[in-house]
Amino acid sequence: MNRIGKKTAYSKLVKHADSLTNLKSFHEDDIKESITVARSYTLLLYGKKQMDTLDELRYIMATMTDKYASMLPQTVDAFQQHVLRAKYQTRIWCRSHIPNQELIEPVGHGWSACDDGGITQTLFTQPSAPVEVRDLTHFYCTDKDCLSARKCPCLLAGLECIDACSCTD
Structure with missing residues (x-):
């Protein structure tokens, strides 16, 4: 926690x-x-x-x-x-x-x-949350590589990255 x-x-x-x-x-x-x-x-x-x-x-x-x-x-x-x-x-x-x-x-x-x-x-x-909810809860990541759950909240939550994540640029 x-x-x-x-x-x-x-x-x-x-x-x-x-x-x-x-x-x-x-x-x-x-x-x-x-x-x-x-x-x-x-x-x-x-x-x-x-x-x-x-x-x-x-x-x-x-x-x-x-x-x-x-x-x-x-x-x-x-x-x-x-x-x-x-x-x-x-x-x-x-x-x-x-x-x-x-x-x-x-x-x-x-x-x-x-x-x-x-x-x-x-x-x-x-699933931790519906994909549609992640934008509201700051689940999108800012990690360019999405290698670490520490930097990628999506990985930490057990979710796939979405279009709003910087790794999908």
């Missing part, structure tokens, strides 16, 4: 500890409950606890503010994949005292199988 640091995260957690008590069982809860409590915490981090979804927050930030795409919250789909990976890792850490623990398969928990037998992160399973 861009520009939300550890200090902010900790202070929000302490301030709203009563409403975030389910975080203590994050690794044990079912996926739906884990996503719900993680979403609540994320909305608090962005200062929008009255909203229901990250897509709603993303829309408001994209249309009402002049934020770069990298500063927008994740889509619901990308957030869910992140929560699945965090839940998987937290489960391992919370059971680290158990010798020879039985691990669950990472594939399907925010990870995908590679052709070479390894695994890779599943960043999202749906």
Whole structure:
């Protein structure tokens, strides 16, 4: 989450500890409950606890503010994949005292199988935004080569560059 640091995260957690008590069982809860409590915490981090979804927050930030795409919250789909990976890792850490623990398969928990037998992160399973919306949200890039996600918001969002991008000149 861009520009939300550890200090902010900790202070929000302490301030709203009563409403975030389910975080203590994050690794044990079912996926739906884990996503719900993680979403609540994320909305608090962005200062929008009255909203229901990250897509709603993303829309408001994209249309009402002049934020770069990298500063927008994740889509619901990308957030869910992140929560699945965090839940998987937290489960391992919370059971680290158990010798020879039985691990669950990472594939399907925010990870995908590679052709070479390894695994890779599943960043999202749906498009980040419709192509028509990207001009409104500053998704178009200014990177002449579009080689780096740091310089190309389109790549960072998992989208193809459009005519407005400088790389298509």
